[in-house]
Amino acid sequence: MALILAVDDxxxxxxxxxxxxxxxxxxxxxxxSGDEAIKLVKTRKFDLIISDVNMPGMNGIExxxxxxxxxxxxxxxxxxxxxxxxxxxxxxxxxAGATGWIxxxxxxxxxxxxxxKVLG
Amino acid sequence: MKPLLxxxxxxxxxxxxxxxxxxxPWAWALAFVPWWVSLASLALVVPAALSFVYFVLPAPxxxxxxxxxxxxxxxxIARMRETCTGMNELLAEWLSVxxxxxxxxxxxxxxxxxxxxDTESSVIDISNSFxxxxxxxxxxxxxxxxxxxxKQQGExxxxxxxxxxxxxxxxxxxxxYEELLNSITERLMRFSSGSLDMVKQQGKVRESAIMVVxxxxxxxxxxxxxxxxALSSSVSAGGTLTHQKEFVxxxxxxxxxxxxxxxxxxxxxxxxxxxxxxxxxxxxxxNKMADEAREAAKQAKADVAQLTVTMxxxxxxxxxTLERINxxxxxxxxxxxxxxxxxxxxxxxxxxxxxxxxxxxxxxxGTIRTIVDETNVLSKKLNLQVGGPPGATLxxxxxxxxTPPAKPLAMPAASGASAAEAKPQPEKVQGERKQRPxxxxxxxxxxxxxxxx
Numbered sequence: 405m406a407l408i409l410a411v412d413d414x415x416x417x418x419x420x421x422x423x424x425x426x427x428x429x430x431x432x433x434x435x436x437s438g439d440e441a442i443k444l445v446k447t448r449k450f451d452l453i454i455s456d457v458n459m460p461g462m463n464g465i466e467x468x469x470x471x472x473x474x475x476x477x478x479x480x481x482x483x484x485x486x487x488x489x490x491x492x493x494x495x496x497x498x499x500a501g502a503t504g505w506i507x508x509x510x511x512x513x514x515x516x517x518x519x520x521k522v523l524g
Numbered sequence: 525m526k527p528l529l530x531x532x533x534x535x536x537x538x539x540x541x542x543x544x545x546x547x548x549p550w551a552w553a554l555a556f557v558p559w560w561v562s563l564a565s566l567a568l569v570v571p572a573a574l575s576f577v578y579f580v581l582p583a584p585x586x587x588x589x590x591x592x593x594x595x596x597x598x599x600x601i602a603r604m605r606e607t608c609t610g611m612n613e614l615l616a617e618w619l620s621v622x623x624x625x626x627x628x629x630x631x632x633x634x635x636x637x638x639x640x641x642d643t644e645s646s647v648i649d650i651s652n653s654f655x656x657x658x659x660x661x662x663x664x665x666x667x668x669x670x671x672x673x674x675k676q677q678g679e680x681x682x683x684x685x686x687x688x689x690x691x692x693x694x695x696x697x698x699x700x701y702e703e704l705l706n707s708i709t710e711r712l713m714r715f716s717s718g719s720l721d722m723v724k725q726q727g728k729v730r731e732s733a734i735m736v737v738x739x740x741x742x743x744x745x746x747x748x749x750x751x752x753x754a755l756s757s758s759v760s761a762g763g764t765l766t767h768q769k770e771f772v773x774x775x776x777x778x779x780x781x782x783x784x785x786x787x788x789x790x791x792x793x794x795x796x797x798x799x800x801x802x803x804x805x806x807x808x809x810x811n812k813m814a815d816e817a818r819e820a821a822k823q824a825k826a827d828v829a830q831l832t833v834t835m836x837x838x839x840x841x842x843x844x845t846l847e848r849i850n851x852x853x854x855x856x857x858x859x860x861x862x863x864x865x866x867x868x869x870x871x872x873x874x875x876x877x878x879x880x881x882x883x884x885x886x887x888x889x890g891t892i893r894t895i896v897d898e899t900n901v902l903s904k905k906l907n908l909q910v911g912g913p914p915g916a917t918l919x920x921x922x923x924x925x926x927t928p929p930a931k932p933l934a935m936p937a938a939s940g941a942s943a944a945e946a947k948p949q950p951e952k953v954q955g956e957r958k959q960r961p962x963x964x965x966x967x968x969x970x971x972x973x974x975x976x977x
Contacts, residue, residue, distance in 0.1 A: 420867060423864070424864060503976065505976075509868030512860075512861045
């Protein structure tokens with residue numbers, strides 16, 4: 405099973421993501437902000453990253469851009485999990501390097517299905 | 525008279541003090557002077573007080589009137605016009621800002637109501653889901669316990685409502701199965717011991733048969749001896765009388781052999797009798813064993829058939845129960861998914877509330893404070909223009925000190941564009957409008973909610 409990094413400034417959201425993915429057999433590490441995520445990715449190699457967009461400090465799109473600049477995360481699947489659904493924001497995420505865009509609130513079955521597709 | 529009355533009106537609060545000042549030096553002498561002197565003095569005090577007020581205290585400034593014969597300078601008129609214009613503009617701006625603020629507050633109120641309603645819905649969803657999970661978990665436990673408990677006749681309506689015999693619970697079933705196996709084992713043990721007896725019998729028969737064979741060997745050797753003697757006797761009978769003695773000896777031998785043969789016959793007969801008896805006993809034992817084996821086989825067959833039927837029914841019952849438990853487990857999983865979605869709604873609503881509280885409310889209260897400050901400044905200017913008592917102002921509005929001061933509105937001389945700056949902008953969180961999840965209903969929206977690049 406995969407090692408997944410969940411980034412969100414909301415504790416509740418991190419716990420929901422962690423609960424859903426852990427029950428499916430994955431290992432989940434939580435980060436409260438983009439800066440904390442950057443520190444964590446340097447210590448461990450994650451198979452998938454799920455990030456919120458609107459966070460204090462480094463937002464999700466900046467985080468994706470920074471991670472894509474790292475050679476070891478160039479091809480790692482990265483999903484945005486956010487309340488925003490505007491087309492321009494999605495395009496911005498796509499341009500930054502996001503693999504997918506999931507609108508909150510997510511259905512656990514849908515999230516697991518998407519995970520299955522991106523992780524192969 | 526009118527000026528005096530005006531003065532009295534203005535200084536009405538000070539009249540008591542003035543009266544005391546004038547009466548105290550006189551009051552102490554009341555005990556020492558006649559009453560008519562006191563009365564006369566009192567009568568003189570009142571005009572004294574009035575004279576004091578009229579001649580000593582400063583006269584109040586008369587309000588300036590337009591029709592006053594006094595000349596009002598052009599500068600004062602210009603200043604007053606400017607102030608009135610400013611006040612007019614400020615009031616217009618205040619009106620505009622108030623209207624916008626009111627609209628914003630209405631929007632805020634609507635959003636708060638929406639947030640509260642959504643939060644209530646989320647909490648109700650969570651509560652209902654937890655209640656459902658608790659009920660289903662209890663039902664699962666009942667199903668599982670039902671496998672371990674004995675059901676009475678007709679108790680179990682789940683099996684299509686048919687009246688069923690008293691089904692054994694799993695532990696009872698296992699115990700009964702064990703007892704049955706033990707009884708089958710005992711019967712097999714008895715059969716086995718009967719077989720051993722039969723083997724012993726057969727051993728004895730074999731020994732007797734061996735003895736018979738030995739005896740038959742002896743008979744054979746005797747027959748050989750007799751034939752030899754017969755040959756010898758025929759040879760002797762053909763010879764002379766000198767050999768009579770040998771003939772007698774031969775006859776004796778033949779007699780002995782005959783006796784032996786008789787003895788052998790007797791023994792053989794005895795052995796054959798014993799063999800016959802043993803064979804009879806063996807036959808009886810074999811018959812008995814055959815009967816027991818037949819009975820045991822019949823009983824075992826019946827027991828195994830009953831066990832098989834019971835096991836099939838018990839297996840069916842267990843399978844049905846497990847199916848129900850599994851179905852409940854899937855429902856519980858769906859309820860948990862609903863809880864997860866509802867908790868996300870709650871989290872989103874909480875973030876919305878935080879966004880509303882901070883910028884919007886602060887900006888609205890800051891705007892109001894600014895308006896109040898500007899109004900106070902203008903009212904001071906107006907008072908000075910109008911010529912009120914120095915330092916007199918309208919009583920300023922008080923605003924709660926908890927809100928921080930916002931950026932000031934543009935002064936009336938500038939323009940009326942400040943209203944746009946002061947307008948609070950409630951943030952809208954995009955894509956939030958509520959899609960209440962139901963079981964599997966998320967599938968209909970999943971295409972809109974998920975996009976893979």
